[in-house]
Amino acid sequence: MKxxxxxxxxxxxxxxxxxxxxxxxxxxxxxxxxxxEGSRIKHEKTGDEPVIFDVPIPEHKTGVRKMLDALLDExxxxxxxxxxxxxxxxxxxxxxxxxxxxxIVDKEVLNVIEECVPLAPLHNPANLTGIxxxxxxxxxxxxxxxxxxAFHQTMPxxxxxxxxxYHYYEEHRVRRYGFHGTSHAYVSHRAAEIxxxxxNELKVVTCHLGNGSSITAVDCGKSVDTSLGFGTVPGVLxxxxxxxxxxxxxxxxxxxxxxxxxxxxxxxxxxxxxxGISGISSDLRDVEEAAEQxxxxxxxxxxxxxxxxxxxxxxxxxxxxGIDAIVFTAGIGENSSTVRKMVVxxxxxxxxxxxxxxxxxxxxxxxxxxxxxxxxxxVVPTNEELVIARDTKELIKV
Ligand code: AMP
Numbered sequence: 203m204k205x206x207x208x209x210x211x212x213x214x215x216x217x218x219x220x221x222x223x224x225x226x227x228x229x230x231x232x233x234x235x236x237x238x239e240g241s242r243i244k245h246e247k248t249g250d251e252p253v254i255f256d257v258p259i260p261e262h263k264t265g266v267r268k269m270l271d272a273l274l275d276e277x278x279x280x281x282x283x284x285x286x287x288x289x290x291x292x293x294x295x296x297x298x299x300x301x302x303x304x305x306i307v308d309k310e311v312l313n314v315i316e317e318c319v320p321l322a323p324l325h326n327p328a329n330l331t332g333i334x335x336x337x338x339x340x341x342x343x344x345x346x347x348x349x350x351x352a353f354h355q356t357m358p359x360x361x362x363x364x365x366x367x368y369h370y371y372e373e374h375r376v377r378r379y380g381f382h383g384t385s386h387a388y389v390s391h392r393a394a395e396i397x398x399x400x401x402n403e404l405k406v407v408t409c410h411l412g413n414g415s416s417i418t419a420v421d422c423g424k425s426v427d428t429s430l431g432f433g434t435v436p437g438v439l440x441x442x443x444x445x446x447x448x449x450x451x452x453x454x455x456x457x458x459x460x461x462x463x464x465x466x467x468x469x470x471x472x473x474x475x476x477x478g479i480s481g482i483s484s485d486l487r488d489v490e491e492a493a494e495q496x497x498x499x500x501x502x503x504x505x506x507x508x509x510x511x512x513x514x515x516x517x518x519x520x521x522x523x524g525i526d527a528i529v530f531t532a533g534i535g536e537n538s539s540t541v542r543k544m545v546v547x548x549x550x551x552x553x554x555x556x557x558x559x560x561x562x563x564x565x566x567x568x569x570x571x572x573x574x575x576x577x578x579x580x581v582v583p584t585n586e587e588l589v590i591a592r593d594t595k596e597l598i599k600v
Contacts, residue, residue: 204228204286205591206273209293210332212324215265219280220591221272222288227587228280231272236300237536240313242264245272253278262328263335270339289344291594292333293384293586295325297349298375304352304593307333307345315347319374321432328570346594352563353383356424361521364432380428380505382410382532383587389531389582390420396567397527397578399438405522407515410584412532413484417511418517427521429514438510439503441484444474445510468502479503486534487539508544517544519552525577528554537564546579553577 203223209216215233220226229428231245244250255272259265273281281287292307296318305311312333319326329347336345354362362378363371370376386408393408394401402423409417415438416426427494429437439445456466477484480503482492489523492500519525527547529535530542539561553576560570563581571579 203283203345203595205594206287206290207293207587207594208290208332208336209587210262210328211326211479215262215269217269218587218591220588221589222595225588225591229273229278231269233259233269234574236262236265243268243272243458245275245278247278247280262331263338266332266335266339283356284340284343287340287343288597289346289594289598290336290340290478291346291348291489292329292336293350293590294329294333294347295350295381297321297347297351297378299355299377301347301349301352301483302346302355304590306359306597306599307337307347311347321379331556340431344598346590346597348384348590348593350381350383351379353387353424354378354380354418354425354428355365356428357428361427376432378428379432380416380425381430381434382414382416382418384586385410385531385584386416386420386425386428388586388589389529389584390418390423391584393529393578393580395528396569396580396582399526403506404526405519405524406527406529407525408529408531409511409515409535410532411438411507411530411534411538411546414443414462414532415440415445415511417514417518419521421522426516427518438514439479439507440475441486442472442475442477444470444478445506476503476507486538490538490540496520504541504544508541511541511545512548515549515554516552525552527578527580529582531582536583539563542570542579542581549577554579566583 205220206557207218213236221227221228227248227581229247233243235241235258243255244252246325273279274460298318300314315330318382331346389407390408391401393406394404406420416428416430419426433445436446476489479488480500482488482500489500489503493504534541543556547552555572555575556579557572565583568581569578
């Protein structure tokens with residue numbers, strides 16, 4: 203029972219092939235530089251060394267075809283025939299207000315994803331291209347769309363509305379949508395399983411801290427608030443994105459520096475955050491190292507990140523009227539014991555405390571809070587691909 207999972211970006215394509223009887227990953231790969239010179243496929247059959255195929259990939263459809271070739275390859279592939287694929291699951295960034303869960307792709311679904319392009323102009327077009335290429339190459343195979351925004355559709359209206367005139371919400375759909383929903387759903391679920399508590403009775407704050415970051419309040423199984431919003435800039439300090447800024451600051455800078463919207467957007471998305479504050483790198487590893495060596499701006503970036511995350515945890519504990527668990531995930535959350543320690547320090551008043559020895563862990567599921575602490579703190583590596591594969595299998599009900 204094989205399911206293929208696709209995450210199609212503007213110039214890249216990631217894939218994983220699952221055996222859904224065992225939920226085992228059979229193969230995975232990354233196609234880079236689609237439409238750019240030097241395109242290549244890095245393909246890895248589980249248990250084997252990765253192989254690189256240097257092939258010209260001028261557009262996504264060729265990329266999808268080459269990926270299928272790699273999966274069918276006699277030496278490195280896993281499939282004898284494409285008929286073995288029961289379905290393909292696609293990551294789609296924006297489903298607007300229409301999709302609160304994953305769906306089987308049909309014409310209507312494609313139209314709605316298209317309608318959401320203005321809300322995610324960088325991502326939805328690439329996601330659509332991947333789906334359309336797959337439909338063309340495998341017209342008989344069901345395709346499923348899994349949305350980053352879907353998990354957050356349970357937020358109450360008072361949490362997702364912005365205080366601008368109401369008609370802008372009606373006319374332009376401006377509201378908080380939130381992102382990384384698949385990740386927050388997965389890790390909050392896993393936390394309940396690890397703690398052996400019913401998911402629908404737990405109050406969890408999930409901290410997805412990577413190059414892009416978001417914090418979510420998951421109250422009894424439902425997302426009730428999240429730190430990313432209409433777009434992917436707000437919330438905490440990210441690799442190159444600013445996190446929360448006062449909107450009047452944006453207007454002020456645009457006027458003072460004579461910036462147009464394109465330039466301002468570039469500054470907020472690409473020149474800010476950990477990179478903009480530290481002046482060193484967007485990669486937290488470099489910044490942690492520089493901070494240890496006494497670089498004050500690197501230290502400031504680290505302090506700003508951890509303070510922002512701590513502040514959100516406090517706010518979300520208030521939003522939920524309590525908190526049972528804090529979960530760390532994604533590149534920083536899974537790997538940086540420094541960030542986890544700094545975030546939780548100061549949350550003792552909530553009953554959260556991290557055990558330094560247990561916190562000494564990278565990329566593994568573990569409870570890192572002290573024995574008997576009121577609030578459990580956990581590291582849970584995220585697995586968005588598995589959620590997509592599970593939803594896909596569930597929807598086509600084989
Ligand atoms: P992601 O977007 O989830 O891939 O996360 C990327 C971020 O995780 C980058 O800022 C990396 O510096 C950070 N990261 C990865 N490994 C480590 C590590 N061992 N220690 C600190 N940060 C890490």
